[in-house]
Amino acid sequence: MMRTRPLKVALLGCGVVGSEVARIMTTHAADLAARIGAPVELAGVAVRRPGKVRAGIAPELVTTDATALVKRGDIDVVVEVIGGVEPARTLITTAFEHGASVVSANKALLAEDGAALHAVAERHGQDLYYEAAVAGAIPLVRPLRESLAGDKVNRVLGIVNGTTNFILDKMDTSGAGYSEALDEATALGYAEADPTADVEGFDAAAKAAILAGIAFHTRVRLDDVYREGMTEVTSADFASAKRMGCTIKLLAICERAADGGSVTARVHPAMIPLSHPLASVRGAYNAVFVEAEAAGQLMFYGPGAGGSPTASAVLGDLVAVCRNRVEGSTGPGESAYTQLPVSPMGDVVTRYHISLDVADKPGVLAQVATVFAEHGVSIDTVRQQSRQDGGGEASLVVVTHRAPDAALSGTVEALRKLDTVRGVASIMRVEGE
């Protein structure tokens, strides 16, 4: 039976995502009410610039006082789509204290302070849902938290940042420049308010921390995630990748150690074979592989950024939280977490593609090979090409077998000290084989 008192929603932020949340709440009001068992009403919208024209939003709902809005006492659910750590953290905490549940898309905050926020929510008997924080429209948080709660997830591997995938895809397929592609991604609403978060890998690292935490039932914070951005990827790297039958993607990889006693989480650009399903993930799409003991391999795929796809995930959470409210319950809280240690990047074992500028003279190849051998890094293939500019230099590309990252770092450090090695042009991990 439909209850008549509407559930009141406070929307914090009305930008790329928030404006779409408001639009869908209005246009799909009847459907949402039917699914929830009660009407939902937009009770207030907090923004920074009150004078901005916002289509479909009654001006009297708009306020710059987000704190007063979450403290009103009649708000059932706060939807936080402001972004950033503060004031979002304080506003969410205040919302719980004043009897509201929260839906958030804020991965930066959840990766930094998710555990503390969950504790406050539970203390006040409220829900905290955040499906939109990872991989846009793709249902991933709930499948990991709920559907796979009885299985043992060992690995999560994927493309979780739409902006960087859009840029890398453009660089690969149309030869577009980095800045031009970033401007386009920003105009399309994919990039963060500060796109450094995307291109330097902070956004993907925050998502990796969230994914590793829920997949392995442990606490992983942003600082635990090894991170490299994609700003140094060049057209020469793409050309090298092509020669190997690969492309380049910014990957998030979370793994449970074989003995189950620790986990790793990392974000970096990597070469992956063109035959791998992640290689054909185009534009701002995301895709995530989950490997679980009983389920085997699962793949989640879909739009990873943009107002409308992200709003879909927010609305899904809003319906779930409102249903809980109508039933007088809360959703599943945090499962009992163990604290598994997070191993350093040096322990990660993978393959590497190293591109060196070397002197083109006898014995250089042997010297380089000796350095690899001394560090216990086994070479798979070597390709040398003399430069045609008469400078007596050659380009040497070494692809290794699997080796610990620490051994590779030691190798590169030693290579840099060789007189015959003029420079290390690039180091790229090779994944997904």
Ligand SMILES: NC(=O)C1=CN([C@@H]2O[C@H](COP(=O)(O)OP(=O)(O)OC[C@H]3O[C@@H](n4cnc5c(N)ncnc54)[C@H](OP(=O)(O)O)[C@@H]3O)[C@@H](O)[C@H]2O)C=CC1
């Ligand atoms: N864009 C995307 O594709 C995705 C975004 N997200 C996440 O969703 C959240 C929102 O992103 P997005 O919509 O792109 O961001 P925008 O920058 O487009 O929107 C931010 C909104 O928050 C408002 N705002 C900022 N600071 C305050 C404040 N102190 N008080 C009140 N309002 C404030 C802004 O007001 P005003 O309009 O006046 O400037 C704006 O309406 C972020 O956490 C982001 O990481 C998650 C998945 C995908």
Ligand SMILES: N[C@@H](CC=O)C(=O)O
């Ligand atoms: N900036 C993010 C938005 C979604 O999380 C991205 O590009 O993926």
